[in-house]
Amino acid sequence: MKLAIVYTSITGNTEELAEVLSGCFREQGMKTDCYPLENFSLSSISDYDSLVIGTYTWGDGDVPDELLHLQQELLRCPQLVTGIFGTGDRFYPKFCGAVDELQEIFLDAVPLKIELSPQSIDMSHIENFVGQVLGT
Numbered sequence: 598m599k600l601a602i603v604y605t606s607i608t609g610n611t612e613e614l615a616e617v618l619s620g621c622f623r624e625q626g627m628k629t630d631c632y633p634l635e636n637f638s639l640s641s642i643s644d645y646d647s648l649v650i651g652t653y654t655w656g657d658g659d660v661p662d663e664l665l666h667l668q669q670e671l672l673r674c675p676q677l678v679t680g681i682f683g684t685g686d687r688f689y690p691k692f693c694g695a696v697d698e699l700q701e702i703f704l705d706a707v708p709l710k711i712e713l714s715p716q717s718i719d720m721s722h723i724e725n726f727v728g729q730v731l732g733t
């Protein structure tokens with residue numbers, strides 16, 4: 598089994614969460630590759646058994662534009678998307694709205710929403726997410 602984390606991040610919060618998650622998946626014995634979106638080649642999708650997508654939220658609860666192409670491609674194999682994580686800010690009415698939007702498309706994916714950058718208080722949620730994605 599091989600898992601890819603593919604994320605987009607502007608100010609680094611989602612990147613930080615992606616790195617924490619990578620470490621957790623690896624600790625659980627999962628072969629895990631972690632890519633910023635711009636380094637992920639769509640042709641490598643077939644190398645993976647499972648894909649976990651990470652995103653910030655933009656605008657009024659929106660998925661960032663740069664993710665839309667990957668989102669479209671994954672509609673061919675929606676079962677591959679096992680998790681969707683995001684960082685957001687509770688200041689906005691649609692907290693982590695991008696995670697909600699993606700989850701409406703990838704119905705079986707486990708969601709994780711974290712406020713800004715991951716803190717130690719978030720670790721139980723993060724570990725739960727990892728466990729659910731791995732089905733343990």
Ligand SMILES: Cc1cc2nc3c(=O)[nH]c(=O)nc-3n(C[C@H](O)[C@H](O)[C@H](O)COP(=O)(O)O)c2cc1C
Pocket residue numbers: 605606607608609610611612652653654655656657658659684685686687689690691692693694712713714
């Ligand atoms: C213009 C703008 C719009 C945003 N809209 C939302 C939003 O609707 N919901 C939300 O939860 N966060 C929103 N955010 C907050 C970001 O999603 C949040 O800061 C996130 O952690 C940034 O991730 P990054 O550091 O990976 O880029 C917005 C931020 C900006 C600058």
